[in-house]
Amino acid sequence: MLPPAAAVATALRELGDHGVAVHFLAGNRDFLLGPAYCEHAGMTLLEAPVLLELAGGVVLLLHGDGLCTDDEEYQRFRKRVRNPEWQARMLARPIWFRRLLARLARALSQRRNRNKPAAIMDVNAQAVEDCMLEHGVRLLIHGHTHRPAIHDLDFDGEPGHRVVLGDWRADKGSAVRLDAAGVSLLELLPGEAGDVELTSVDQRPLPWSKASENG
Numbered sequence: 001m002l003p004p005a006a007a008v009a010t011a012l013r014e015l016g017d018h019g020v021a022v023h024f025l026a027g028n029r030d031f032l033l034g035p036a037y038c039e040h041a042g043m044t045l046l047e048a049p050v051l052l053e054l055a056g057g058v059v060l061l062l063h064g065d066g067l068c069t070d071d072e073e074y075q076r077f078r079k080r081v082r083n084p085e086w087q088a089r090m091l092a093r094p095i096w097f098r099r100l101l102a103r104l105a106r107a108l109s110q111r112r113n114r115n116k117p118a119a120i121m122d123v124n125a126q127a128v129e130d131c132m133l134e135h136g137v138r139l140l141i142h143g144h145t146h147r148p149a150i151h152d153l154d155f156d157g158e159p160g161h162r163v164v165l166g167d168w169r170a171d172k173g174s175a176v177r178l179d180a181a182g183v184s185l186l187e188l189l190p191g192e193a194g195d196v197e198l199t200s201v202d203q204r205p206l207p208w209s210k211a212s213e214n215g
Contacts, residue, residue, distance in 0.1 A: 009041035016042035025050060027063040028078065028144065029106075032087060032098075049135060055180040057208040060135050064142030064164070067123035067131060071116065122147065128162060129153075138207040139183065141165070141176055148174050150185055150202045159207040182206055 002010060016022050024043045026033060038045040050061035065078060080086055090098060113121060122145050132140055138153070138160035148166035152159065163183055166174030173188035175198070184203040191197045 005037070009037065013040070013042040025061060025063060028065045031081060032091060034091075049131075051135060051137070052178075054178065055206055055209065057139065057206055058135075058137045059178065060132065060137040060140045062131070062140065062142045064123065064144035067127045067142065068121060068144070069124040069127045070120045070122075073112070074121075121145065123162075129155075132160065132162075139163070141178070141183075143167075143174075148185055148187075148201065150183070150204055152204075161204050161207055180206070182209070 012022050022041070022043045023046050024033070024038055024041075025046045025048060035045055046061075048062050048066075052059040052061065065074070069075060090101075093101075123142075128140065132138065132153075133155070138155060138158060140161070141163045143165040145164060146167040147164055149164050151162040151164070153162060154160065161183065163176055163185060165176060165185075166172075166187070168174065171190065173196075175186045175188055177184040177186055177200075182203055182205040185201045187199045187201050189197045189199065
């Protein structure tokens, strides 16, 4: 049996071999995953922010943790671990040390989060607005908070949306379908035949489309 990391890389490469383009955008737990692994897995490594052109508009993709500005303790941690010098020092350590440190960090994070108000660990509304205005977008897709929803926004009378992905578990997943028809938030559940069932949880037309302008 392959180690978990190798098994995942093999499965992703097989997916790519079947014509599915696989891209990777780092989050708050896998920020040390680099170009070598992505190449092995057949993935394209993305750097945030990601701007996608779609049907005459632009979509912004982020992990989302940078928007949780009310959680000052986490933002200090994020700044430290995203520093290239810190990452280089960490990657020079033995694998057993990195795994031990990751487990300790996860345990400490879970203990601290239990004592934090839920609102602090969500995105800051002003940070969201500032980020979207900075990049000139009206559609933002992110994860991190594990609170799947489509939030309707207003930019001086122009509609906008913030789409939040849920987390992945053994019995449930979360995804977004994005095309010219609009954006859909999907829930993935295991099917009876061993396949995956997709259920639309919520959907919106693209905020710059005529359907959105007409309400």
